[in-house]
């Protein structure tokens with residue numbers, strides 16, 4: 049019998065609705081799988097056994113009464129441990145928040161609770177979402193279910209590993225420079241970074257506020273669209289969330305892509321990239337052409353400045369956002385003789401190495417005398433990067449390129465070399481800089497059976513086109529159906 053945990057949301061929803069399966073049954077099968085496999089993978093920081101079972105029971109009772117809340121009802125979700133969950137520990141994978149239990153829910157979590165989804169646990173990540181390998185978690189690294197000696201990517205590595213190993217039906221990630229798309233690609237799942245402003249950031253612990261976006265991580269494109277139907281929309285609690293109508297994201301899924309113009313940015317296939325990655329993405333592009341799309345080469349000439357620019361802007365914003373973890377209001381507090389020693393020791397003991405590196409970098413680029421040379425200059429570079437995309441989108445409907453320059457690397461391989469680690473995000477960072485939507489989806493495997501992903505980049509608020517192209521590609525291929533060869 050197929051494990052219920054392996055089914056997609058769009059497969060599960062009609063079964064739940066018709067009472068062919070119960071939410072209790074589904075939740076149990078997911079919890080059992082977590083119990084059996086997660087000691088090897090390390091995807092979960094918190095498993096909500098009792099809470100999830102109680103939620104599932106209440107879902108079944110409502111369905112029995114004919115009160116159906118929609119396709120997310122009864123679906124087991126595992127949000128990244130950066131989303132505030134009322135009454136459930138939220139750590140951001142940091143020692144400084146090790147025992148923090150939030151008094152309220154983030155808007156996105158609240159929406160999924162109203163849709164009657166079941167929260168089975170909170171998943172692991174790089175501390176404060178800073179990293180590309182999940183090795184920066186203060187608690188434990190996450191292993192890639194496709195090869196347990198390799199990283200799952202980051203910072204939403206727990207999310208990607210949990211979805212690919214069927215330890216939940218779907219997850220919620222965050223993406224500041226690639227943290228949804230890169231791990232999705234390294235674990236062979238689908239992940240969307242929505243347009244900046246499309247999804248509320250309220251109640252999600254901030255890293256770099258002008259770049260952070262919340263997004264779904266799922267087993268296929270249709271599930272991603274279903275999740276966006278719940279999460280997208282304006283929120284008065286987040287002044288950067290934009291008040292534009294939310295379409296039905298499943299509505300355009302089945303439309304043909306015939307005649308659509310898709311751009312292939314030439315800067316995204318540089319010499320240094322893994323040739324198997326480039327080949328798989330080029331094969332995928334051929335497939336899109338077969339499906340009727342017109343492929344055109346385009347240029348985004350300022351791509352080369354994106355990573356350097358990001359590593360000024362993101363740490364600058366992080367240094368300001370993380371100032372609140374001072375041992376006074378919440379989280380870890382070091383014992384000390386006086387107030388300033390308490391501040392110092394709390395941060396020294398509470399934050400990990402990478403987080404401290406970012407705070408120092410950020411404080412430096414914002415300091416008097418350096419502000420113009422670094423921060424202001426970076427803002428200008430950001431504008432130029434955004435304009436490149438605007439130019440390209442005058443000619444094409446969306447763009448296609450790789451997600452990550454390599455497949456999953458070995459645990460420890462880049463951990464000692466921050467610069468190498470930062471380069472994992474060269475193809476994802478520009479999208480955050482420009483505030484655009486980006487969809488990562490499976491498009492192949494290398495000779496070691498490691499997943500390869502492709503990225504579709506869209507115009508602002510045009511997630512629909514990405515879903516349409518992604519779905520057409522999935523219908524014509526089998527990559528998204530492959531699951532890691534895991535045995536307990």
Ligand code: GLN
Nearest residue numbers: 177178179224225226227
């Ligand atoms: N890997 C990038 C970083 O370390 C992006 C992280 C993210 O998107 N949260 O900053």
